[in-house]
Amino acid sequence: MTPDTDPLLEVANLRTTFDTDGGELVAVDGIDFSIDAGETVCIVGESGSGKTVATESITRLVKSPPATVTGSVRFDGEDLLEASEERLREIRGYNIAHIFQNPQEAMNHCYSVGWQITEALTIHTDASQEEARAKAIDLLDRVGIANASSRFDDYPHEFSGGQKQRVMIAMALVGDPDLLIADEPTTALDVTVQGQILKLLDDLQEEFDMGILFVTHDLGVVAQIADRIVVMYAGKVMERGDVYDVFDRPAHPYTQQLLECLPGTSDSIGGIPGSLPSPTDPPDGCRFAPRCEHAVADCEAGGQPREVEVRPGQAVSCVYYQSGYDASVVEADTGDAETSRGVGDD
Numbered sequence: 118m119t120p121d122t123d124p125l126l127e128v129a130n131l132r133t134t135f136d137t138d139g140g141e142l143v144a145v146d147g148i149d150f151s152i153d154a155g156e157t158v159c160i161v162g163e164s165g166s167g168k169t170v171a172t173e174s175i176t177r178l179v180k181s182p183p184a185t186v187t188g189s190v191r192f193d194g195e196d197l198l199e200a201s202e203e204r205l206r207e208i209r210g211y212n213i214a215h216i217f218q219n220p221q222e223a224m225n226h227c228y229s230v231g232w233q234i235t236e237a238l239t240i241h242t243d244a245s246q247e248e249a250r251a252k253a254i255d256l257l258d259r260v261g262i263a264n265a266s267s268r269f270d271d272y273p274h275e276f277s278g279g280q281k282q283r284v285m286i287a288m289a290l291v292g293d294p295d296l297l298i299a300d301e302p303t304t305a306l307d308v309t310v311q312g313q314i315l316k317l318l319d320d321l322q323e324e325f326d327m328g329i330l331f332v333t334h335d336l337g338v339v340a341q342i343a344d345r346i347v348v349m350y351a352g353k354v355m356e357r358g359d360v361y362d363v364f365d366r367p368a369h370p371y372t373q374q375l376l377e378c379l380p381g382t383s384d385s386i387g388g389i390p391g392s393l394p395s396p397t398d399p400p401d402g403c404r405f406a407p408r409c410e411h412a413v414a415d416c417e418a419g420g421q422p423r424e425v426e427v428r429p430g431q432a433v434s435c436v437y438y439q440s441g442y443d444a445s446v447v448e449a450d451t452g453d454a455e456t457s458r459g460v461g462d463d
């Protein structure tokens with residue numbers, strides 16, 4: 118357990134909206150989460166839940182306008198939403214690194230990968246070209262690019278998809294970031310390469326004591342890497358907690374359904390019935406209520422239910438956990454055979 122120190126990143130009441138022709142689109146609607154050094158937090162949720170917008174709001178990568186970002190994002194004691202654009206550029210190049218879902222888009226085709234990796238280092242530190250080159254080659258080697266020194270001057274198109282993703286990781290890690298934000302970094306890759314990259318992130322995390330914020334809708338990946346999990350739905354947090362607790366005893370019906378849709382389980386085909394509500398016109402009450410088999414009238418009134426802690430560190434935003442309701446109605450039957458692992462001494 119981490120001692121009682123401030124988290125590395127503390128996001129509070131983060132709200133990101135876009136001005137669209139259809140009106141104000143609320144992509145992220147007042148969410149909170151934190152990450153400690155050395156910890157991996159996964160944000161999960163269906164497509165369109167606001168995962169990417171939330172993570173890109175942290176260093177204000179979302180374009181403004183049309184985006185408006187409010188709330189607070191404290192990183193190492195500094196509020197990034199108050200920081201100047203110049204300061205943010207410095208932070209992005211050095212303290213908080215991003216790996217984007219699509220390496221094609223994030224890389225510049227006109228420059229060699231070596232140049233692209235070293236650029237951040239030469240801009241943000243007083244490293245010489247030679248030092249930067251040596252570090253880049255070391256990183257390329259460590260992310261598993263064979264013959265790294267001879268590939269330094271190759272251009273992006275000379276690398277396969279999996280290699281490009283590794284190059285992206287090298288690029289992200291060159292400044293020894295304190296926080297790595299990885300948005301579906303392995304989705305496009307085959308399972309073997311995906312496994313290698315997850316292992317690599319894990320190794321590097323241990324070495325650098327990096328915090329990792331990892332976005333995915335693949336709960337299999339979450340199971341491999343997460344310490345804690347934040348379940349997002351339609352711009353809101355539905356549930357959060359230690360990954361073992363949430364997987365063993367998911368409290369929110371949405372989390373339960375997500376877990377039932379894991380590949381290999383009986384309901385995995387087709388996903389959760391229904392679709393996300395309109396982000397320009399979200400429903401009253403719990404955002405998930407229109408798709409929830411347990412919903413009662415109170416689920417469809419007021420705002421998203423306030424979060425209730427169901428066990429230390431695990432909190433859920435569901436009417437059934439409010440006073441006057443019987444949470445056993447929604448409590449998951451996770452099937453003891455599948456989760457026979459002993460619940461620790463928490």
Ligand SMILES: Nc1ncnc2c1ncn2[C@@H]1O[C@H](COP(=O)(O)OP(=O)(O)OP(=O)(O)O)[C@@H](O)[C@H]1O
Nearest residue numbers: 135142144163164165166167168169170171334396
């Ligand atoms: N630049 C933008 N302008 C307007 N709306 C946007 C913009 N970027 C994202 N959105 C909207 O914000 C909502 C959240 O999108 P976001 O990309 O964060 O979802 P996500 O959870 O990352 O989904 P996925 O799993 O598909 O990546 C969606 O309704 C999306 O259409």
Ligand code: NI
Nearest residue numbers: 168169170300
């Ligand atoms: Ni996304």
